[in-house]
Amino acid sequence: DAGVTQSPTHLIKTRGQHVTLRCSPISGHKSVSWYQQVLGQGPQFIFQYYEKEERGRGNFPDRFSARQFPNYSSELNVNALLLGDSALYLCASSLTGMNTEAFFGQGTRLTVV
Amino acid sequence: KQEVTQIPAALSVPEGENLVLNCSFTDSAIYNLQWFRQDPGKGLTSLLLIQSSQREQTSGRLNASLDKSSGRSTLYIAASQPGDSATYLCAATGTASKLTFGTGTRLQVTL
Numbered sequence: 148d149a150g151v152t153q154s155p156t157h158l159i160k161t162r163g164q165h166v167t168l169r170c171s172p173i174s175g176h177k178s179v180s181w182y183q184q185v186l187g188q189g190p191q192f193i194f195q196y197y198e199k200e201e202r203g204r205g206n207f208p209d210r211f212s213a214r215q216f217p218n219y220s221s222e223l224n225v226n227a228l229l230l231g232d233s234a235l236y237l238c239a240s241s242l243t244g245m246n247t248e249a250f251f252g253q254g255t256r257l258t259v260v
Numbered sequence: 261k262q263e264v265t266q267i268p269a270a271l272s273v274p275e276g277e278n279l280v281l282n283c284s285f286t287d288s289a290i291y292n293l294q295w296f297r298q299d300p301g302k303g304l305t306s307l308l309l310i311q312s313s314q315r316e317q318t319s320g321r322l323n324a325s326l327d328k329s330s331g332r333s334t335l336y337i338a339a340s341q342p343g344d345s346a347t348y349l350c351a352a353t354g355t356a357s358k359l360t361f362g363t364g365t366r367l368q369v370t371l
Contacts, residue, residue, distance in 0.1 A: 187363070
């Protein structure tokens with residue numbers, strides 16, 4: 148069975164641009180969460196979606212948005228990119244999102260220049 | 261607000277040694293605690309999940325314990341191997357299934 152897949156693997160963008168990151172959860176999992184990990188730090192929670200509804204949002208500006216599709220895949224969008232948005236973006240998949248084990252993808256490395 | 265701390269930040273041990281990684285959290289109202297492994301530049305691999313009602317979980321050479329009342333969890337690695345070298349992260353799951361992570365312990369196992 149395929150695990151959590153994220154695309155693209157690496158991305159270089161210029162300040163002010165927009166970026167879309169994609170995530171496909173494990174088959175049968177209905178919850179997807181997004182995390183940002185800057186170098187040397189633990190991942191920080193951005194969003195959680197379950198059954199296409201936003202269930203939680205972390206302390207990130209409105210430039211960050213996400214959505215979940217009927218097939219449970221998800222997109223993370225970031226507008227007006229800043230240098231500080233450079234990070235590894237991780238997607239986590241879980242069965243229901245409530246008290247169930249989270250499985251992570253390999254991440255998307257975003258570099259903003 | 262949940263805060264998770266991991267000690268030590270880095271650890272170097274010779275092959276074969278048993279070791280303990282520590283994780284503490286400030287809010288005991290957690291659903292579960294999860295331990296992950298992260299290789300450089302890679303995603304997270306789930307190692308063990310301990311539900312809030314459990315005291316410990318074991319998988320192979322790994323054993324994780326949870327003491328909610330004191331806000332502590334430990335990851336015990338037996339007979340360490342060079343392939344165990346990685347960063348180990350613990351995460352406490354709270355409301356909205358949000359995982360709050362520590363900054364990790366970077367482990368190096370030398371030959």
